[in-house]
Amino acid sequence: MIATTTAIMTWLSPATMHSLGWALLHSLWQGTALAALAAAAIALCRRASVRYVLGIGALLLMLLAPVATFFYLQDHPGQVLPGAEALKAPATVAFANNTARNQARSAPVSSSPSALPRLIEAWTVEAWLLGVAFFSLRTAGGFLLLERERRRSSSIVGPRVLEICYTLQDRIGLRRAVTYCECKWLQAPAVIGWFRPIVFLPATAFTGLSEEQLQAVIAHELAHIRRFDTFVNVFQVLVETLLFYHPAVWWLNKKIRAEREHCCDDVAVSMCGNAVEYARALTLMEEWRNAPAFAMAANRGPLTERIVRVLGLRTLGEGRRGVGLSASIVCLTAAIIAGNALLGLARPKPQIAFVAQAASTPTATPQAAPKGASSPKPSPAHPQSSEQPAGSYIEEMKAAGLGDLTVDQLIAMKIQNVTPEYVRDLRELGLHPDSEKLVAMRVQDITPEYVSELKASGLNPDENHLISLKIQGADAEYYRGIKDAGIDPDVDRLISLKIQGVTPEYVRALRAAGLQVTVDQVISLKIQDVTAAYLKEMHELGIDPSANDAISMRIQDVTPEYVREIHALGLKPATNELISMRIQDVTPEYVKSLQSAGFKLAVHEIISAKIQDVTPEFIERVRQHGFKDLTLPKLIQLRQLGILEPKADL
Numbered sequence: 001m002i003a004t005t006t007a008i009m010t011w012l013s014p015a016t017m018h019s020l021g022w023a024l025l026h027s028l029w030q031g032t033a034l035a036a037l038a039a040a041a042i043a044l045c046r047r048a049s050v051r052y053v054l055g056i057g058a059l060l061l062m063l064l065a066p067v068a069t070f071f072y073l074q075d076h077p078g079q080v081l082p083g084a085e086a087l088k089a090p091a092t093v094a095f096a097n098n099t100a101r102n103q104a105r106s107a108p109v110s111s112s113p114s115a116l117p118r119l120i121e122a123w124t125v126e127a128w129l130l131g132v133a134f135f136s137l138r139t140a141g142g143f144l145l146l147e148r149e150r151r152r153s154s155s156i157v158g159p160r161v162l163e164i165c166y167t168l169q170d171r172i173g174l175r176r177a178v179t180y181c182e183c184k185w186l187q188a189p190a191v192i193g194w195f196r197p198i199v200f201l202p203a204t205a206f207t208g209l210s211e212e213q214l215q216a217v218i219a220h221e222l223a224h225i226r227r228f229d230t231f232v233n234v235f236q237v238l239v240e241t242l243l244f245y246h247p248a249v250w251w252l253n254k255k256i257r258a259e260r261e262h263c264c265d266d267v268a269v270s271m272c273g274n275a276v277e278y279a280r281a282l283t284l285m286e287e288w289r290n291a292p293a294f295a296m297a298a299n300r301g302p303l304t305e306r307i308v309r310v311l312g313l314r315t316l317g318e319g320r321r322g323v324g325l326s327a328s329i330v331c332l333t334a335a336i337i338a339g340n341a342l343l344g345l346a347r348p349k350p351q352i353a354f355v356a357q358a359a360s361t362p363t364a365t366p367q368a369a370p371k372g373a374s375s376p377k378p379s380p381a382h383p384q385s386s387e388q389p390a391g392s393y394i395e396e397m398k399a400a401g402l403g404d405l406t407v408d409q410l411i412a413m414k415i416q417n418v419t420p421e422y423v424r425d426l427r428e429l430g431l432h433p434d435s436e437k438l439v440a441m442r443v444q445d446i447t448p449e450y451v452s453e454l455k456a457s458g459l460n461p462d463e464n465h466l467i468s469l470k471i472q473g474a475d476a477e478y479y480r481g482i483k484d485a486g487i488d489p490d491v492d493r494l495i496s497l498k499i500q501g502v503t504p505e506y507v508r509a510l511r512a513a514g515l516q517v518t519v520d521q522v523i524s525l526k527i528q529d530v531t532a533a534y535l536k537e538m539h540e541l542g543i544d545p546s547a548n549d550a551i552s553m554r555i556q557d558v559t560p561e562y563v564r565e566i567h568a569l570g571l572k573p574a575t576n577e578l579i580s581m582r583i584q585d586v587t588p589e590y591v592k593s594l595q596s597a598g599f600k601l602a603v604h605e606i607i608s609a610k611i612q613d614v615t616p617e618f619i620e621r622v623r624q625h626g627f628k629d630l631t632l633p634k635l636i637q638l639r640q641l642g643i644l645e646p647k648a649d650l
Contacts, residue, residue, distance in 0.1 A: 127245075223264040
């Protein structure tokens with residue numbers, strides 16, 4: 001890779017090297033200014049779709065700015081950028097005018113720009129080419145790995161899920177051909193592909209999500225396809241590859257991806273109509289979080305922000321809109337100052353000492369200052385002390401253990417009323433949150449009293465746990481109620497219980513119905529909507545399932561009505577047989593057809609017949625050939641050997 005870069009360097013002409021080096025340097029302040037303007041515009045917009053479009057537009061301008069600068073410098077060698085004088089400070093312009101009036105006897109100053117030293121130019125361009133080569137290989141490798149996993153570890157989803165997917169596709173108005181696959185190498189639903197998109201559904205989604213939650217996350221992925229987000233994502237990767245050195249590009253891309261998820265969240269909620277269930281699905285998928293960077297995954301983006309937004313609650317970003325505007329102004333000012341410095345380097349101005357010497361000595365050159373000359377030291381009109389006043393907010397925070405805070409962090413903490421006393425109280429309880437965690441905890445109204453109650457009840461949550469517990473409304477009273485009902489979850493499982501709406505009454509009802517359950521089983525039972533009433537009906541029908549059997553029965557849709565219809569046909573299947581019958585789609589109608597054909601089979605024989613596709617139509621075909629004394633093993637052998645199948649043409 002280094003050898004290739006060196007070859008490209010030797011191929012570039014000095015003029016091209018000079019223009020490219022300056023274009024890369026100018027892109028630093030240009031990109032910062034564009035990102036600052038984009039941040040201000042995004043902070044003023046409330047709709048996620050508008051913020052998304054603004055972010056993409058700013059990213060496109062950040063890519064075009066260095067390209068336009070390069071071609072301008074190629075076509076206008078020896079000139080600064082158009083409009084560069086607008087960046088100059090008024091004092092600098094006034095100084096230049098005064099200097100021009102005092103240079104009547106001095107030698108004329110050359111107006112040609114001063115190029116960067118050739119060595120620095122070469123280093124700048126070479127470092128950029130190496131970075132582009134590295135990130136290009138990284139991107140290509142990511143796409144190749146993604147394609148390999150897609151071909152090796154994927155299979156088409158089952159008919160039931162496929163029907164759900166096609167129904168949602170019709171509802172969302174998507175007419176493109178979409179493939180739906182089940183995979184084990186992802187832990188969350190994701191979209192891969194541009195012209196022939198594929199929606200990947202992990203195996204965990206079929207067992208860990210309810211049908212309503214599954215529909216919501218599938219709708220989220222279909223929204224990505226309808227909005228052509230995969231193409232935008234490729235464009236983002238391209239910009240990250242070319243402008244890898246610019247922090248503003250990475251920040252803006254992160255913001256665009258977050259707003260993209262917000263847009264698709266809105267579509268998913270509007271499709272499923274239940275924001276709470278969708279928020280639960282997001283929380284569950286965060287625990288499975290593992291998706292390639294080049295895929296559109298449903299669990300992408302900050303979890304807390306997305307859940308709070310989906311539920312319609314006040315978000316941290318809404319409370320910090322003023323902070324975002326202030327930061328934008330600061331960044332824009334810094335970009336203008338940096339641009340002014342670069343333009344000054346491109347066209348240096350004579351120094352005061354040099355002008356004075358030139359006025360008295362016409363042959364003097366601005367190579368060195370006269371011996372003994374000293375530069376005047378301007379005294380500031382408003383000197384500032386570098387020390388903070390005693391008792392200030394900053395000093396109190398340092399005393400509480402939080403030092404080296406940035407301006408943005410201090411402003412955010414002050415807005416959310418993060419006081420030194422609040423920090424000290426949390427530290428006394430064994431917590432050491434950073435500034436971001438402190439702000440998030442304040443937003444969620446996590447008080448020291450709330451933490452103390454949880455610790456007194458036997459839990460020891462960290463900062464992330466506390467935020468999740470508060471979002472879900474789980475407190476010490478809820479934990480004690482769950483423990484009194486007979487299960488003792490840890491913090492993570494307590495959050496999952498609350499997400500799924502498990503109450504102490506629900507646990508007690510399950511135990512009263514005869515189930516001995518663990519925490520994980522309770523969560524799965526609630527996900528599959530196994531209720532005490534369902535268990536009671538099954539008991540009345542002679543079915544006494546364990547917790548795992550009850551989960552499997554619900555997953556396979558073994559209903560009391562189904563059991564009654566099977567019993568009415570003279571069959572008494574056990575729990576595992578009922579599950580197997582539903583897996584193989586053994587319906588009461590199928591059993592009736594076998595019985596009408598003269599076969600009185602046991603449950604396991606009916607399951608075998610269904611597996612081997614022994615249908616009433618097949619039995620009738622066998623009889624039409626004159627076969628008599630038919631038994632199920634003979635029918636299965638005839639089916640397996642294909643004796644009655646028409647011979648294929650050679």
